[in-house]
Structure formats: C-alpha cells, structure tokens
Amino acid sequence: MPYGDAMSTRARSEERRAEIVRAALEVIAERGYRGASMAAVAERVGLTQQGLLHYFPTKDALLVAVLKERDQWDAVPDSPWRIDLLAALVEYNGMRPGIVQTFSALLGESVTEDHPAREYFTERYQRVRATMTGALRTEYGERLPGGLTPERAAPLLVAVMDGLQYQWLLDPESVDMPGAFRDFVGLLGGAAGDAAGAGH
Numbered sequence: 001m002p003y004g005d006a007m008s009t010r011a012r013s014e015e016r017r018a019e020i021v022r023a024a025l026e027v028i029a030e031r032g033y034r035g036a037s038m039a040a041v042a043e044r045v046g047l048t049q050q051g052l053l054h055y056f057p058t059k060d061a062l063l064v065a066v067l068k069e070r071d072q073w074d075a076v077p078d079s080p081w082r083i084d085l086l087a088a089l090v091e092y093n094g095m096r097p098g099i100v101q102t103f104s105a106l107l108g109e110s111v112t113e114d115h116p117a118r119e120y121f122t123e124r125y126q127r128v129r130a131t132m133t134g135a136l137r138t139e140y141g142e143r144l145p146g147g148l149t150p151e152r153a154a155p156l157l158v159a160v161m162d163g164l165q166y167q168w169l170l171d172p173e174s175v176d177m178p179g180a181f182r183d184f185v186g187l188l189g190g191a192a193g194d195a196a197g198a199g200h
Contacts, residue, residue, distance in 0.1 A: 017055050020045055021065050028066065028098040033105050036098075038062070060116040063102055067120065070099055081135040083185055090161060091178040100165050107162070129154045136188075145190030153188060160184045 023044040028036040038059050042052040056062035093100050110117040136150035136157065144153055160181065168177040 013055075016045075017065070020047075020052065020055055020062070021069050024062055024066050025069065025099070028102055029096065030098070032098050033101040036063075036102070058116065060106070063106055064117050064120045066099075067103055067106065067117075070103070071124070081131050083135055083139045086132075086135065086157075086161070087178065087182055087185060090164070090181045093165065094168070094177050097169065097172075101169055104162075104165050104169055125158065128158055132157045140189070144188055146188070157184075157188070 020041060024036060024041045027040050027044060031040065036059075038052055038056075039049050041062065042049045045052070052062075056065065106117045107121055109115055110121045112118075132154035133150045136144065136153050140150065143149060148156075164175065164177045164180055168175045
C-alpha cells in the first residue's frame with residue numbers, strides 16, 4: 001500500500017475511533033454506566049457490534065478511551081491548575097453523573113491484577129498528584145498553613161475529590177459534593193483554625 005494511502009487509512013480509523021468515543025459519551029450521559037452497552041454504542045454510530053469490536057475489543061477498552069477524552073476536556077492547556085478551578089471542576093462533575101459513575105466504577109475495578117484500566121488509573125494518579133502539588137504550591141508556597149508540604153497534601157486533596165464522588169453517587173440528596181470540597185479546601189488553608197481562634 002502506498003504511504004499516502006496508509007496515512008489516509010490511519011486517519012480515517014482515528015476519526016472513526018473518535019466518533020465512537022463521542023457516541024459512547026452520549027450514551028453514558030443518557031443511560032448511565034450500566035446502560036452504556038456496546039450494542040447501544042454500535043447502533044449510535046451505524047456499526048454492527050462486531051464492527052465496533054474492531055476498534056475497541058472490550059467495553060472496558062472503550063470506557064478507558066472515554067475517560068481519556070474526559071481528561072482532555074478537564075485539562076487547562078498552558079496554564080497551571082489553581083485551587084479555585086478545582087472547586088469549579090467538582091461542581092461541573094456534579095452535572096455529569098454518567099461520566100462520574102463510569103470513572104468511579106472503573107476505578108474500583110482497576111485495583112485488581114491485570115484489569116485493562118489499571119495502567120490508565122496508575123498513570124493518571126501520578127499525573128494528577130503532580131498537578132495538585134503544583135496547584136498547592138502556587139496557592140500556599142512551600143508550606144501549607146497546617147505545616148504540610150504541597151507534596152504531602154496533594155494525595156489528600158485527590159483522595160477527597162474522588163472519595164466525595166463515591167459518596168455523592170450513592171446518596172446525592174445528602175452529599176453536597178462541591179460544598180464539601182470547598183470546606184476541605186478551607187481546612188487546608190487554615191480557615192477552620194482561624195474560625196476557631198476567632199471564637200475565643
């Protein structure tokens with residue numbers, strides 16, 4: 001096959017994969033994680049289920065591609081994350097429960113050996129911890145008010161973000177995810193201690 005034809009075939013394949021990922025995002029938004037079957041996605045893009053498997057051999061492979069696409073949306077190009085942007089992101093996640101459910105379900109499963117999403121989440125957490133460290137350093141410098149370094153506080157910040165998502169998915173009526181995250185950021189910044197001190 002001539003080089004130019006190979007390039008155009010690869011470009012068409014990538015375009016088709018992107019179309020499938022967009023369709024999966026739509027189906028997840030409409031039907032939730034469990035309702036996003038391979039058959040439903042295949043129908044949305046005019047493929048047979050067998051045809052869809054040519055691009056994504058398993059549902060997990062497709063869902064990981066969906067999460068990677070979500071990461072592209074959430075990224076702020078050429079700009080370090082700020083703490084106030086994180087609070088806005090948590091609020092935004094509250095408006096897309098299907099995607100949050102997909103993320104949380106796959107995250108829970110990925111801790112098992114040889115799970116197809118394990119590598120994605122391992123690499124993602126390494127990247128996110130580094131990003132959070134940068135955001136905390138930008139906000140507080142080399143030490144947070146409580147004495148922690150940004151490196152030590154970053155895993156806590158990530159854990160709160162993801163842990164709140166689980167609580168919110170299970171009981172959205174009782175858990176104010178954005179509000180609870182803002183409360184935690186206040187604790188990091190010493191707001192609770194300031195308030196306690198003001199009361200004496």
